[in-house]
Amino acid sequence: MSSRSDIIKIYEAAVRACLPEEAVFEHLHEYAGALKSASRVVVVAIGKAAGSMAKGALRFCEEHSVVVETTFVVVPHGSEIGLGESAGLSIFYAGHPIPDENSVQAARTVLAFVQGLREEDVVLFLISGGGSALFELPVPEMSLPELQSWYAELIASGRSIHEVNALRRSRSLVKGGRLARSTQAGVIQLLLSDVPGDDPAVIASGPGYAPELSRNSTRIIGSAAVALRVAAEEARRLGYRALPVSASLQGDAAYVGETLAALCSQMESLGIDGPIALLATGETTVHVTGTGRGGRNMHLALAAAIRLAGGSQAITIASLGTDGRDGPTDAAGAIVDATTTALMQRQGWDARQALADCDSYPALDAADALYRRGYTGTNVNDLIVSVISHD
Template sequence: MDDRQLLARLFDEAVKAADPIYGIRKYLPTPPAKGRTVVIGAGKGAAQMAAALETVWNGPPLTGIVVTRYGYGCHTEAIEIVEAAHPVPDEAGLVASRRLIETVQNLSEEDLVIALICGGGSALLPSPPEGLSLNDEIALNEALLASGAPISAMNVVRKHVSTIKGGRLAAATRSRVVSLIVSDIPGDNPAFVASGPTVPDASTRDEALAIVERYRMSLPAAIIAHLNSPEAEAPRPDDARFSRNEHYVIASSSVSLEAAAALAQNFGIKAHILSDSVEGEARDVAMVHAALAREIATRNRPFAKPALLLSGGETTVTLRSKVGKGGRNGEFALALALSISGLDVKALAADTDGIDGSENNAGAFVDGSTVERLLATSLDPRSLLERNDSYSGFAATGDLFETGPTGTNVNDFRAILIR
């Protein structure tokens, strides 16, 4: 097995550890004594979560609906799977949001709602307040994605420009709601995953406005007007409507990184988990990782070779160009390649859901020869980085890492091997 194959094996092990079936089995709620059990959900791994729930469920028949990204559906027996656009919302997502709300609105106190929530749900659940349109929510999403704001800040804004996020979906029903959550959020705050459709938090519209100003987002006037109105306030965690509800984080980056570290140990490589909650500009995070890798490669400190550096979390990319292709992991990988050129270092940066940005790759491999190989194809790696075009570079060198949908999402996975 060569080093690239090893890095891919480590990714697979991390994804396997995030398989939702283990957490769903552990936190499976007891069926209600009299009422129905209805399933709702959203996210890029929501269909696989629904299938896993059906596998382990031992109560009366389930019904319900979950929404996932186009191409991410799978077979289920009773739970309906619908697909919509990600990362930019579309009309199908708007219809799906309405159907989720309608599904829970007429339930009774004797019924149980199981909410399957994972990353990607924010874009998949557009539900603009009165006076706003789907186009307004699309403009909001595009501004957030281009801002460079961390995901937690993005979701504070999203949940105040919505009729489904910020706990509003759970507030729409009289039933008890049990949320099973696969976290793609640094720190694993359940209220931030998919902007918390069933889990409220204490953030305010004033905080949302401050984030818009801090990151200099250009938003439609109607959105700014809405954020300045009392109607924008989301329900608070102490709202009586949430008093019977429960939520559990059933998979996270921390568990996945520990699984990858254990596998590396089996191959005689000491793994060092730097953090499971790294945030910041992808290229800046890459510089920090590269500095540590160079120190190990050239001075055998602070960790002895061979060494494996692992990290998770969610970086961001401030768009400098509208023509480039690629996601935050590609951006990280390209910036890392520039800083490890000539060294015996190999790395993989990939999104655990199988899609990095809007293209068809999970991420990319890089090593000490990447820069030289890019130049050999007449591509300037620094120019590629400047126009956020990592995908084009890695496509040319054959370094794209493609997995297809993985069925889970615990955010970024970064592995750097120093020989």
């Protein structure tokens, strides 16, 4: 089998392990009593994995005779959530990574609804990555165009997700626990983490996280650590010596890509017993300097491809978003090797210029290096796989 196909198998195994429907279902057993005794139960699912999370919650409630009065689901445009149509279900398809009118409408609608709940009620927040843009109600002095421009600036700034979401919380009426504080109802919050460190205040900018409230309970039900563990297991099953490097990889995407490529080249030249799979999860950053199209995973992969160019063809490096989408594109990321930049050049692309212009998507597409598979239904950060094959 090829290194590319092995990487895809490793990635898909990690994604399957982080699908949240079953995780939500299992964790709700802890709250069965509170749900059954509540006067009204409301489900609010926000994020790229909101459809799967809502499905798990609704299945649990149906099997345990819990009546859900209303369900709100907020997902990116183009998502397939598989919930069908039912009474009390409201679905908002909203903007990501830039909020749009639907993002604001979703936040305004949910906020108004939970403000009407009472102490004997329970609201179940199911939060996953992407929620910052999908669910947003800015402070009154900020218009939607101003909010969109500001979000674009934050994304292009190269700041870490912790820094970006701290700023987002400062200009929002629903982030930073404000949604949870707006209701008298008891709050049960299940989080699928896509941020290094799994801080509930950072995941989707923490709309439901108000730890000072005794009626607020929060649980992390999935994270990058699970993806990393299963990726290692799958790599070993495929015959690789799996070496997990980090569960919280951060830093400049181009630097990380170049460094991984250099490390793999050094390991390969030393003749270290293989085949080897270096594995990491995390979230790198890109300081956008051009007007091109791409995402942090493609940027990382392109930088790695430049470093690998003309070298050993035993090395293949991939950087892939576990949500199936890297930035505002239809690809999860890219899989590159020592031939990638030469293939780009044959199609008229200069790899270094594409990197400088942050135009990784079309350049990698020209080399047939992108991996497209659609939304996965989960989101637990990015998975970076570097393999050294000794076929």
